[in-house]
Amino acid sequence: MTTTEAREAVAAHSEASSSEPTELLRVEDLVTWFSRGRGIPPVRAVDGVSLSLHKGEALGLVGESGCGKTTLARTAVRLIEPTAGRIWFKGQDITEHGRRQLAPVRRSLQMVFQDPYASLNPRMTAGEIVAQPLRIHHRYRHAGGRAKVAELFELVGLDPDHLGRFPHEFSGGQRQRIGIARALVLDPEVIVFDEPVSSLDVSIRAQIINLLADLRDELGLAYLFIAHDLSVVRHIADRVAVMYLGVIVETGERRAIYQQPMHPYTQALLAAVPIPDPSRRDRARPLAAGELPTAARPPSGCRFRTRCWKADDRCACEPPELMDRFDHGHPSACHYAAPREAVER
Numbered sequence: 001m002t003t004t005e006a007r008e009a010v011a012a013h014s015e016a017s018s019s020e021p022t023e024l025l026r027v028e029d030l031v032t033w034f035s036r037g038r039g040i041p042p043v044r045a046v047d048g049v050s051l052s053l054h055k056g057e058a059l060g061l062v063g064e065s066g067c068g069k070t071t072l073a074r075t076a077v078r079l080i081e082p083t084a085g086r087i088w089f090k091g092q093d094i095t096e097h098g099r100r101q102l103a104p105v106r107r108s109l110q111m112v113f114q115d116p117y118a119s120l121n122p123r124m125t126a127g128e129i130v131a132q133p134l135r136i137h138h139r140y141r142h143a144g145g146r147a148k149v150a151e152l153f154e155l156v157g158l159d160p161d162h163l164g165r166f167p168h169e170f171s172g173g174q175r176q177r178i179g180i181a182r183a184l185v186l187d188p189e190v191i192v193f194d195e196p197v198s199s200l201d202v203s204i205r206a207q208i209i210n211l212l213a214d215l216r217d218e219l220g221l222a223y224l225f226i227a228h229d230l231s232v233v234r235h236i237a238d239r240v241a242v243m244y245l246g247v248i249v250e251t252g253e254r255r256a257i258y259q260q261p262m263h264p265y266t267q268a269l270l271a272a273v274p275i276p277d278p279s280r281r282d283r284a285r286p287l288a289a290g291e292l293p294t295a296a297r298p299p300s301g302c303r304f305r306t307r308c309w310k311a312d313d314r315c316a317c318e319p320p321e322l323m324d325r326f327d328h329g330h331p332s333a334c335h336y337a338a339p340r341e342a343v344e345r
């Protein structure tokens with residue numbers, strides 16, 4: 001054994017046996033309110049959320065539009081200042097980190113946005129876009145610059161001959177691949193995907209989701225994957241958190257969420273997922289009439305009560321806590337949470 005091999009063997013051993021924490025990102029009691037001026041109630045976009053993301057894990061964050069998913073994700077990666085609560089990255093409290101202290105965290109925590117049209121600078125070539133984070137972090141040369149970018153192009157299924165093309169010369173799906181390559185260029189540990197396939201044609205979605213699943217396996221990445229319905233995260237998430245009006249109402253392993261949803265909101269979301277065979281359609285009621293209430297004045301007690309078919313007086317006064325009511329490692333925030341066998345789909 002050469003010295004290098006010996007050193008590598010020791011390193012590999014200590015890596016495997018060390019008690020290095022596997023928790024990458026954690027938020028606790030996170031609150032993000034947007035103020036709208038004096039005398040006007042603030043928008044309580046995120047109103048007390050605790051979540052954690054572990055090494056190699058994909059956590060799906062689901063809830064309808066306007067419930068606070070983007071704000072939660074952007075606060076968790078320190079793009080928006082939290083109003084209250086704490087954020088940890090790899091065991092380190094980063095809530096009050098300044099710009100310089102955040103630089104290494106920013107490299108490890110990347111984000112991919114919903115709209116590949118709006119998020120790519122139209123005046124830069126695809127190659128420049130993917131290389132930009134390297135330049136910002138002064139790592140272009142160190143990382144091998146152009147060769148690294150070409151390698152990433154291949155990894156995400158783009159033709160390296162097209163490095164010099166501009167965003168408008170690519171299709172929607174290809175543009176999202178450029179966004180993914182850009183998120184990978186700094187070798188991150190966590191990627192936050194904010195509805196990465198919502199703006200794409202249905203026919204393209206599966207391709208992108210498969211690509212993301214492969215990349216996760218290959219690179220050992222952890223994902224926070226945001227979607228507004230449960231059909232998209234089903235193929236990628238190990239764990240799912242369901243969000244409603246600024247709070248998490250249910251969270252658990254993927255299987256538990258899809259097969260035994262406990263919260264009426266999760267049950268309604270699942271009932272809304274189209275299934276091909278109408279005779280197998282779920283009998284859970286679809287989302288009650290009415291829209292998402294304003295986050296500036298959430299309903300008293302349970303926030304879901306204005307749309308819930310099980311709501312009663314207790315729901316109007318007592319906010320249900322998110323807790324593991326049945327000891328299944330599957331917490332829900334409903335006074336009348338009850339496991340219900342969902343139709344397998």
Ligand SMILES: Nc1ncnc2c1ncn2[C@@H]1O[C@H](COP(=O)(O)OP(=O)(O)O)[C@@H](O)[C@H]1O
Pocket residue numbers: 034043044045063064065066067068069070071072295
């Ligand atoms: N910068 C902002 N200023 C004021 N209100 C905002 C801002 N960003 C989001 N909101 C409001 O916060 C709530 C949650 O929005 P968002 O986090 O975008 O939800 P989602 O991503 O689930 O659609 C909405 O009521 C939205 O209008």
Ligand code: SF4
Pocket residue numbers: 263264265302303304305306308309310311312315320333334335336337
């Ligand atoms: S606490 Fe009441 S209103 Fe809220 S989800 Fe449960 S039954 Fe519905």
Ligand SMILES: [Mg+2]
Pocket residue numbers: 069070071194
């Ligand atoms: Mg959003």
